Amino acid sequence: MKAANALSIGALSKHSGVNIETIRYYEKIGVMPTPDRSASGYRLYGPDHLKRLSFVRRGRQLGFSLDEIRGLLRLVDGDTYTCAQVRELTLDHVAEIRRKIADLKRLKRVMEEMAAQCSGGRAPECAIIDALFDVRQLLAKDNTRLRTR
Amino acid sequence: MKAANALSIGALSKHSGVNIETIRYYEKIGVMPTPDRSASGYRLYGPDHLKRLSFVRRGRQLGFSLDEIRGLLRLVDGDTYTCAQVRELTLDHVAEIRRKIADLKRLKRVMEEMAAQCSGGRAPECAIIDALFDVRQLLAKDNTRLRTR
DNA sequence: CTTGACCCTGTAGCGACTACAGGCCCTAGG
DNA sequence: CCTAGGGCCTGTAGTCGCTACAGGGTCAAG
Structure with missing residues (x-):
């Protein structure tokens, strides 16, 4: 059955x-x-x-991540988890999301500024291209983790 | 030399x-x-x-993406780009970032709500685990693209 | 009895790197 | 002159979380 x-x-x-x-x-x-x-x-x-x-x-x-999920499942499977443990994992995760949002907002601002300086015309001069080529310090100092994909 | x-x-x-x-x-x-x-x-x-x-x-x-960058470089290399073209690419990109931010905010809200319902105690009952197991519709309907990594 | 939908295993591909292994080159110190 | 170290070379495999085959077996309906 x-x-x-x-x-x-x-x-x-x-x-x-x-x-x-x-x-x-x-x-x-x-x-x-x-x-x-x-x-x-x-x-x-x-x-x-x-x-x-x-x-x-x-x-x-x-x-x-699947690894984090594995961690949660281990806790659940073993019936040894405490609410506090799970909460901590979750809040860590929230903090990471918060960082990502901040990064993306910074990104959006920079790109919008770039686009705003762009004439939008047909000429082969473009403020965006110039920015990509020439701007020395587009973003904040510590931007090594900015890649979002 | x-x-x-x-x-x-x-x-x-x-x-x-x-x-x-x-x-x-x-x-x-x-x-x-x-x-x-x-x-x-x-x-x-x-x-x-x-x-x-x-x-x-x-x-x-x-x-x-590297593919988008290849596109930009092709434009630059050929000297055939117009400001309007580049601007369009950039604004497409901004729109995507906007979407991502919205997704992440939704995510953050859900997780914070989950964590708020968690007692944080030592007992092996946890509102977060329950939520993961039991909640039927945690997020909006069309959430297939929510994976952010 | 054949068709088509389903299932199986195993492998290769994606994007954007990163990390070796196993070698060559080049310079400085003893 | 020899050696040790750092740098450079190629090529391959690993990462994450899937996805897409190739090349088969299984099963129910018509």
């Missing part, structure tokens, strides 16, 4: 919103457990898998 | 702030031109290389 309501990987994918390939990838890297298999080798998933996969997905949506 | 003020790759790296390996990588993918070589095969760079590399670096700092 167990297998009666088991999900195929395709069904799990639809229910969770996670790609089939991604599910298999999660299994390979140990984020998802190896599921039972049907006689013909098909993966069979139960409700627990769906729950866990949704957990992973939401974590990813919130910008946690 | 040319070679007298030529820069080694290490010197170019220091002047530009770009890693040696990255410079070689840029050469391999065609963003930087192949430089002259010394008798023993060392790369020799001139002021134009430094200018161009700085251009690339600033573009990267501003979040342009």
Whole structure:
């Protein structure tokens, strides 16, 4: 009766919103457990898998790395986590997001300033190009981590 | 006399702030031109290389992809660019940054709300974990592009 | 009995680097 | 003159989080 309501990987994918390939990838890297298999080798998933996969997905949506998610899952799996631990991880993450937002805002400001100085004409002189070539110190000093992709 | 003020790759790296390996990588993918070589095969760079590399670096700092930078460089190299073209690229980019900032702010709000509901105690019950497991619709409907790394 | 949808494994690709391994070159000190 | 160190060379593999095949097996409907 167990297998009666088991999900195929395709069904799990639809229910969770996670790609089939991604599910298999999660299994390979140990984020998802190896599921039972049907006689013909098909993966069979139960409700627990769906729950866990949704957990992973939401974590990813919130910008946690798979490594951080692994950390959270270890805590959960071991039932040893405390609220304080989880909170700390979350707040660390918030701080990082805050930094990213600040970086991006700085970026936006610089680019808007550049665009504002651009005549927008058809001539091959452009303040933006000049800025890229010539400006010595476009951004703040410590901008080594500014790359946002 | 040319070679007298030529820069080694290490010197170019220091002047530009770009890693040696990255410079070689840029050469391999065609963003930087192949430089002259010394008798023993060392790369020799001139002021134009430094200018161009700085251009690339600033573009990267501003979040342009290498492909976009290639586009800008093509325009510059061909001397066919118009200010309007460049401005358009830049403003497209600003729009994207704006989107990213909005996404991150949404993210931050959600996570702060989660953390606020967390008791911070030592018990193994946690509102954050619960949220990750149970919340059906944490974010807006169309959140497929929310991954920010 | 065939078609098409589904599933399997394994590998390669993306972007933008970074990190070696295993070698050559070049200069300064002993 | 020898050696030690730093710098440079090429080429390959690793990172992260997937995605996209290639080349098969399985299964249900018509």
